[in-house]
Amino acid sequence: MSEHDDRCPCGSGETYGECCGRYLAAGRRAPTAEALMRSRYTGFATRATHYLLATWHPSTRPEVLELDDAMVWHRLDVVRTDAGGPWDDAGTVEFVAHYRLDDGTVIGQRGRLHETSRFVREDGRWLYVDGGIGL
Template identity: 60%
Template sequence: MRAAAGAASKISGMDESQPCPCKRGEPFGACCGPALAGERSAPTAEALMRSRYTAFAVGDTDYLLRSWHPRTRPETLDLDPDQRWLFLEILRTERGGPFDDTGIVEFIAHYKADGARGSLHEVSRFTRIEGAWVYLDGIIEP
């Protein structure tokens, strides 16, 4: 089922004309917003990674769980409301294109929590289920 127009902003609380948190350079309504709203699927593993980062940034746990492989997905997900995601760096991708079934995205996600900056460096694995990209798992790098 597709969400109604403007659903992305209602779900996230973001204005669709605001810059997308993933920092790809497009407005939220043309970038990750439609994926969070269920209006379209991510076409690549990197696009799914960016939309998942955006979901963390706006606190959309429903999208995070929907876009997680059922075999590795937790039953619930509690985000720290005091953690503010600052920006995302994509370091590399392997496969994960429109014609692939698996992909890898290495990234660093920068955040601020308890008044201090931090970062999460992860190599994430993605796969497709019924044509849609999902997050499988990741290895956190030091």
């Protein structure tokens, strides 16, 4: 089985190619804020910094993005969405992303990131603006 046929890291139940791979590898635009958020989670899980930067709004995007190699992302739970549909220009997605630390000294320590992310749609393209960290 190829990576394209593996289950998508975002937890949708679809294969990577049918789900987030359409956006990360094939260059299609995510149709909703939630689809973009899921694909960005997959970008973190697969360390696709080019995609993460490309889908980050220019007003808040860092010049360089360095990911922590010790963080292994293993599950995404979408809690709630507000707007962010195909006809909206803005939306929010609340989610919990679960990770495990494996840096050679601390192995298996688990954590979670609870965030409510803000998205805007400009020129038909959804972009991540920022997020508020929760619990």
